[in-house]
Amino acid sequence: MTAxxxxxxxxxxxxxxxVIFTSVRTAVEHDDYAAMAAAMxxxxxxQPGYLGMESARAGIGITxxxxxxxxxxxxxKRNAEHQVAQKYGREKWYAVFRTRICKVEREYGAx
Amino acid sequence: MTAxxxxxxxxxxxxxxxVIFTSVRTAVEHDDYAAMAAAMxxxxxxQPGYLGMESARAGIGITxxxxxxxxxxxxxKRNAEHQVAQKYGREKWYAVFRTRICKVEREYGAx
Numbered sequence: 064m065t066a067x068x069x070x071x072x073x074x075x076x077x078x079x080x081x082v083i084f085t086s087v088r089t090a091v092e093h094d095d096y097a098a099m100a101a102a103m104x105x106x107x108x109x110q111p112g113y114l115g116m117e118s119a120r121a122g123i124g125i126t127x128x129x130x131x132x133x134x135x136x137x138x139x140k141r142n143a144e145h146q147v148a149q150k151y152g153r154e155k156w157y158a159v160f161r162t163r164i165c166k167v168e169r170e171y172g173a174x
Numbered sequence: 175m176t177a178x179x180x181x182x183x184x185x186x187x188x189x190x191x192x193v194i195f196t197s198v199r200t201a202v203e204h205d206d207y208a209a210m211a212a213a214m215x216x217x218x219x220x221q222p223g224y225l226g227m228e229s230a231r232a233g234i235g236i237t238x239x240x241x242x243x244x245x246x247x248x249x250x251k252r253n254a255e256h257q258v259a260q261k262y263g264r265e266k267w268y269a270v271f272r273t274r275i276c277k278v279e280r281e282y283g284a285x
Binding site for chain 2: 068069070071072074077081083085086087117118119120121122123124125127153157159160161162163164165166167168169170171172173174
Protein backbone atom coordinates (compact mmCIF):
# COMPACT_ATOMS: atom_id res chain seq x y z
CA MET A 64 0.00 0.00 0.00
CA THR A 65 1.24 3.49 -0.80
CA ALA A 66 0.92 6.12 1.90
CA UNK A 67 -1.09 9.29 1.31
CA UNK A 68 1.61 11.83 0.51
CA UNK A 69 -0.91 14.68 0.49
CA UNK A 70 -1.39 14.79 4.28
CA UNK A 71 1.15 15.80 6.92
CA UNK A 72 2.88 12.64 8.12
CA UNK A 73 2.53 11.51 11.76
CA UNK A 74 6.20 11.26 12.70
CA UNK A 75 7.62 10.06 16.04
CA UNK A 76 9.01 12.31 18.76
CA UNK A 77 12.23 14.00 17.50
CA UNK A 78 15.06 13.52 16.85
CA UNK A 79 14.64 11.82 13.49
CA UNK A 80 15.85 12.77 10.00
CA UNK A 81 14.36 14.48 6.95
CA VAL A 82 15.37 14.67 3.31
CA ILE A 83 14.17 17.85 1.61
CA PHE A 84 14.15 17.28 -2.16
CA THR A 85 13.30 20.40 -4.20
CA SER A 86 13.21 20.44 -7.99
CA VAL A 87 12.07 22.20 -11.12
CA ARG A 88 11.08 19.91 -13.98
CA THR A 89 12.51 20.23 -17.48
CA ALA A 90 10.13 21.62 -20.12
CA VAL A 91 9.91 18.27 -21.91
CA GLU A 92 7.21 15.89 -20.67
CA HIS A 93 8.69 12.41 -20.21
CA ASP A 94 6.25 9.48 -20.35
CA ASP A 95 8.16 7.58 -17.72
CA TYR A 96 8.18 10.27 -15.03
CA ALA A 97 4.81 9.76 -13.29
CA ALA A 98 5.12 5.97 -13.18
CA MET A 99 8.67 6.16 -11.85
CA ALA A 100 7.70 8.73 -9.21
CA ALA A 101 4.86 6.47 -8.01
CA ALA A 102 7.15 3.42 -8.04
CA MET A 103 9.77 5.30 -5.97
CA UNK A 104 7.11 6.35 -3.40
CA UNK A 105 6.01 2.73 -3.02
CA UNK A 106 9.60 1.45 -2.86
CA UNK A 107 10.71 4.07 -0.32
CA UNK A 108 7.84 3.04 1.94
CA UNK A 109 9.28 -0.51 2.08
CA GLN A 110 12.74 0.58 3.24
CA PRO A 111 13.97 0.07 6.82
CA GLY A 112 13.71 3.26 8.83
CA TYR A 113 11.16 4.93 6.53
CA LEU A 114 8.79 7.19 8.49
CA GLY A 115 6.72 8.84 5.77
CA MET A 116 6.63 11.15 2.77
CA GLU A 117 4.89 14.41 1.80
CA SER A 118 4.93 15.94 -1.68
CA ALA A 119 3.57 18.94 -3.57
CA ARG A 120 4.43 20.56 -6.89
CA ALA A 121 3.39 24.04 -8.03
CA GLY A 122 6.20 25.41 -10.18
CA ILE A 123 8.69 24.07 -7.67
CA GLY A 124 8.32 20.49 -6.46
CA ILE A 125 9.00 19.79 -2.79
CA THR A 126 9.18 16.20 -1.58
CA UNK A 127 9.84 15.53 2.08
CA UNK A 128 10.81 12.10 3.27
CA UNK A 129 11.33 11.23 6.93
CA UNK A 130 13.69 8.60 8.25
CA UNK A 131 14.74 7.06 11.55
CA UNK A 132 18.49 7.50 10.95
CA UNK A 133 21.19 8.77 8.59
CA UNK A 134 22.02 5.12 7.85
CA UNK A 135 18.46 4.56 6.57
CA UNK A 136 18.83 7.59 4.27
CA UNK A 137 22.20 6.38 2.98
CA UNK A 138 20.82 2.88 2.29
CA UNK A 139 17.85 4.32 0.35
CA LYS A 140 20.20 6.51 -1.71
CA ARG A 141 22.20 3.35 -2.62
CA ASN A 142 19.10 1.26 -3.52
CA ALA A 143 19.60 -0.06 -7.07
CA GLU A 144 16.19 0.92 -8.47
CA HIS A 145 16.43 4.29 -6.77
CA GLN A 146 19.87 4.80 -8.35
CA VAL A 147 18.26 4.41 -11.81
CA ALA A 148 15.62 7.00 -10.88
CA GLN A 149 18.32 9.37 -9.59
CA LYS A 150 20.20 9.03 -12.88
CA TYR A 151 17.06 9.84 -14.94
CA GLY A 152 16.35 12.72 -12.60
CA ARG A 153 19.77 14.26 -13.18
CA GLU A 154 19.81 13.53 -16.92
CA LYS A 155 16.30 14.39 -18.09
CA TRP A 156 13.55 15.10 -15.54
CA TYR A 157 14.95 17.99 -13.53
CA ALA A 158 16.29 21.33 -14.74
CA VAL A 159 17.32 22.11 -11.16
CA PHE A 160 17.31 20.05 -7.98
CA ARG A 161 18.63 20.26 -4.42
CA THR A 162 18.77 17.51 -1.82
CA ARG A 163 19.13 18.56 1.81
CA ILE A 164 19.66 16.12 4.65
CA CYS A 165 18.50 17.34 8.04
CA LYS A 166 18.09 16.34 11.63
CA VAL A 167 14.61 17.22 12.91
CA GLU A 168 15.09 18.65 16.38
CA ARG A 169 11.61 19.92 17.30
CA GLU A 170 8.08 19.45 16.07
CA TYR A 171 4.64 20.80 16.93
CA GLY A 172 1.28 21.23 15.26
CA ALA A 173 -2.45 20.65 15.43
CA UNK A 174 -4.54 18.69 15.78
CA MET B 175 11.35 42.71 -3.06
CA THR B 176 9.91 39.28 -2.51
CA ALA B 177 12.06 36.32 -3.42
CA UNK B 178 10.89 33.77 -5.99
CA UNK B 179 9.58 30.98 -3.78
CA UNK B 180 9.06 28.71 -6.78
CA UNK B 181 12.76 27.98 -7.35
CA UNK B 182 15.15 26.04 -5.14
CA UNK B 183 16.92 28.51 -2.87
CA UNK B 184 20.69 28.96 -3.07
CA UNK B 185 21.62 28.32 0.56
CA UNK B 186 25.11 28.57 2.11
CA UNK B 187 27.31 25.62 2.98
CA UNK B 188 25.70 23.61 5.84
CA UNK B 189 25.13 23.64 8.71
CA UNK B 190 22.16 26.00 8.73
CA UNK B 191 18.54 25.55 9.80
CA UNK B 192 15.25 24.76 8.07
CA VAL B 193 11.62 25.08 9.11
CA ILE B 194 9.36 22.58 7.36
CA PHE B 195 5.77 23.85 7.52
CA THR B 196 3.19 21.40 6.14
CA SER B 197 -0.54 22.09 6.14
CA VAL B 198 -3.93 21.22 4.74
CA ARG B 199 -6.30 24.17 4.28
CA THR B 200 -9.82 24.25 5.71
CA ALA B 201 -12.65 23.88 3.16
CA VAL B 202 -13.75 27.49 3.64
CA GLU B 203 -12.03 30.08 1.42
CA HIS B 204 -10.92 33.06 3.51
CA ASP B 205 -10.46 36.36 1.67
CA ASP B 206 -7.56 37.35 3.83
CA TYR B 207 -5.42 34.22 3.28
CA ALA B 208 -3.57 35.00 0.04
CA ALA B 209 -2.75 38.59 1.06
CA MET B 210 -1.53 37.48 4.48
CA ALA B 211 0.59 34.68 2.99
CA ALA B 212 2.25 37.15 0.60
CA ALA B 213 2.78 39.66 3.43
CA MET B 214 4.39 36.96 5.59
CA UNK B 215 6.75 35.94 2.74
CA UNK B 216 7.85 39.57 2.35
CA UNK B 217 8.18 40.09 6.10
CA UNK B 218 10.15 36.86 6.64
CA UNK B 219 12.63 37.97 3.97
CA UNK B 220 13.42 41.08 6.06
CA GLN B 221 14.30 39.14 9.22
CA PRO B 222 17.87 38.73 10.46
CA GLY B 223 19.24 35.31 9.55
CA TYR B 224 16.70 34.64 6.77
CA LEU B 225 18.25 32.56 3.96
CA GLY B 226 15.27 31.88 1.69
CA MET B 227 11.89 30.25 1.21
CA GLU B 228 10.35 27.63 -1.10
CA SER B 229 6.65 26.80 -1.27
CA ALA B 230 4.23 24.55 -3.15
CA ARG B 231 0.65 23.46 -2.53
CA ALA B 232 -1.12 20.52 -4.19
CA GLY B 233 -3.53 19.08 -1.65
CA ILE B 234 -0.86 19.41 0.99
CA GLY B 235 1.03 22.69 1.31
CA ILE B 236 4.75 22.55 2.00
CA THR B 237 6.62 25.74 2.85
CA UNK B 238 10.33 25.55 3.55
CA UNK B 239 12.14 28.45 5.13
CA UNK B 240 15.89 28.47 5.72
CA UNK B 241 17.66 30.31 8.53
CA UNK B 242 21.18 30.95 9.77
CA UNK B 243 20.44 29.91 13.38
CA UNK B 244 17.83 28.62 15.83
CA UNK B 245 17.81 32.11 17.37
CA UNK B 246 16.72 33.58 14.01
CA UNK B 247 13.86 31.05 13.84
CA UNK B 248 12.77 31.80 17.40
CA UNK B 249 12.80 35.56 16.74
CA UNK B 250 10.68 35.13 13.59
CA LYS B 251 8.19 32.98 15.52
CA ARG B 252 7.88 35.81 18.10
CA ASN B 253 7.44 38.58 15.48
CA ALA B 254 4.20 40.43 16.32
CA GLU B 255 2.69 40.42 12.80
CA HIS B 256 3.71 36.78 12.35
CA GLN B 257 1.99 35.95 15.66
CA VAL B 258 -1.29 37.30 14.23
CA ALA B 259 -0.84 35.12 11.13
CA GLN B 260 -0.07 32.08 13.29
CA LYS B 261 -3.28 32.69 15.29
CA TYR B 262 -5.41 32.90 12.10
CA GLY B 263 -3.66 29.80 10.80
CA ARG B 264 -4.57 27.78 13.88
CA GLU B 265 -8.10 29.18 14.14
CA LYS B 266 -9.37 29.24 10.56
CA TRP B 267 -6.96 28.61 7.66
CA TYR B 268 -5.55 25.19 8.44
CA ALA B 269 -7.40 21.96 9.15
CA VAL B 270 -4.05 20.31 9.91
CA PHE B 271 -0.54 21.70 10.23
CA ARG B 272 2.89 20.56 11.40
CA THR B 273 5.99 22.68 12.02
CA ARG B 274 9.34 20.89 12.09
CA ILE B 275 12.58 22.61 13.02
CA CYS B 276 15.70 20.99 11.57
CA LYS B 277 19.42 21.35 11.28
CA VAL B 278 20.55 20.94 7.66
CA GLU B 279 23.69 18.82 7.79
CA ARG B 280 24.38 18.05 4.12
CA GLU B 281 23.33 19.44 0.77
CA TYR B 282 23.97 18.63 -2.88
CA GLY B 283 22.29 19.16 -6.23
CA ALA B 284 22.63 20.43 -9.76
CA UNK B 285 23.41 22.66 -11.46
